[in-house]
Amino acid sequence: MSNITLVEAINLALARAMEEDESVVVLGEDVGLNGGVFRATAGLQSRFGAERVADTPLAEGLIAGMAVGMAAEGLRPVAEIQFAGFAYATIDQLLNHAGRLRHRTQGRLSCPMVLRTPCGAGIHAPEHHSESPEAMFAHIPGIRVVYPSSPSRAYGLLLAAIQDPDPVVFLEPSRLYRRFKEEVDDDGTPLPLDKAFVVREGTDVTFVAWGAMLREALDAAEELAAEGRFAEVIDLATLKPIDFETVLASVKKTGRCVVITEAPRTCSLASEISANISEQALLSLLAPVERVTAFDCVTPMFRLEEKYMPDAARIAAAARKVMEYQ
């Protein structure tokens, strides 16, 4: 057991996977000697060599496309895209190839690749470095999308993503990279890729969140508890597929739900979750499902990012709204 940050947990899982499976290779910009701009791959090149931890030329389309080729040929590539804002160029490869290689070849070829990228605002980064594109990835058939929110879940989910036989987009909340530590047991145990986690139990309202927003949801739950209202908080963790069993069981218990995402509102995953709850738990609802999202704006530069992203106050306000609904 060691008490480590989320980015250290990523590093630990990568090292573990590389240790246990020779076919695991890491590729991306600055992942080698530099150890990644967030240090997620620190030390890996000196330990596993420059062939298995490769700095690529600067080209995201190349990185994603090479990962497809490597994976089809039996390697387990873990590609890093330096920031989610630069992953848009990978969507061609993910959508046209990674997600459909298995289907197009009717099972003859497959694509067990992982594409990792840091996501989200709140770190005072330059323009284009604070994006939340999770819904764009979740829209792609044939791939999985994972978004951990704590060191231990990052560790177990990344191991699972690397072992999974299909392509996985693995989103990492950069705001939580070093925000807090957690005990992580480096025992190589993967976590399921289709299970949400109830991280706080409650009776009055269900919060569904992922990534950095989970911390805001927990803070909001704390704020409400002081008012005698108890929120159940779910870390969705895997955004595709979504564990609706866990979400629906909670909503059936509480009768109210607030879904939180850092992404712009329109066509966000919050909308998807809300729609599913309406379809499957309408009669359990005591109030309409509330979506707490960012505005439908270009992710602003950092002077305004606090006003853009949902925070505990915005979540608590939505929770009060659903609780006072008649």
Add this chain to the structure above:
Amino acid sequence: MTVAATFEIRFTRYLQPDGREAADLPSFAADPRALVPDYRAMVFMRALDAKAVAMQRTGQIGTYASTLGKEAIDAGIGGVLRKEDVLLPSYRESGVLMLRGVSPHRTLLYWGGDERGNVFPESPRDFPFNVPIGTQLPHAAGVAYAMKLRREARVALAMCGDGATSKGDFYESLNAAGVWQLPMVVVAVNNHYAISVPRRMQSAAQTLAQKAIAAGIACEQLDGNDLIAVRDGVGRAVEKARTGGGPTLIEALTYRLSDHTTADDATRYRSAEEVAEQWKQEPILRLRSWLHAKGAWSQAEEQALAKEAAAHVQKMVQAYLETPPPGPEQMFEHLYARLPRQYAVQLAQLAEETERDVEHHAG
């Protein structure tokens, strides 16, 4: 087998690192005093850059990409472009922008996390700072296409780094510029690093300039630490483009004397000896040595310039600090020509939250 084609890549340099002349100078350099404005601009750039780094360290701006070492490239390009031309910069081109007339306090606003850093009232057709690597290059082809379509004697000049030359956007743009003989000049600033990745790991090509050959367009490599070489090479390319001669790729050799940005620590991937060696090549000292030797620049002028630059920097810092903070509604401004009425709900939510914040802070 016979030879299907042969190519050669020209390299231009006029000043050696110690300021001695390496070749016969182009005519614009016949009177050394004519290059004093460029020299002054380079000194201003360096002073502004040092201040920006210091302001990041004290939390007055966010992450900042230093221009240290590329002043000759920025001054040379700024010097040969005309007002009606269009500059398509990367994020590291605040020096050229200054010469385009853009007030340097915009650079501080940009890295200070404020969209108003991309408002260039003094050079309104220029493109904003560009962070997604290489994506400005197809824009340059589009800008140049528009100029050509309208038969205008204007030029689109795009700048990018050595890392950017690995992107499809780079090849695609050069290729298109060749097909249509666009009035486009691309200056690839080869500072030998893309963050930690050295130039040799971007490409096995002997020069980056030669990437133009595959696109069938003109190219040239030049010493980017030599102001005269930059002015000469870029000047020729720009005039060629302006007069219907088609596009050019210029590889300007320099060295990133700073960390990649203030968020980087270059000691992780390069040695102090390597950097020290490169300081001997730097552009300001080189030009000053030449100007001194020519009797075109005195110690007294140098001292006066240092004072002047410091005062200018102070003024820019002041202008930055005195810019009122952006209101939250800035997020919704200029999002569309007219904000769709459907946004009313979100605007109302923002107003409500802003009011709550104000009350919260007051109470």
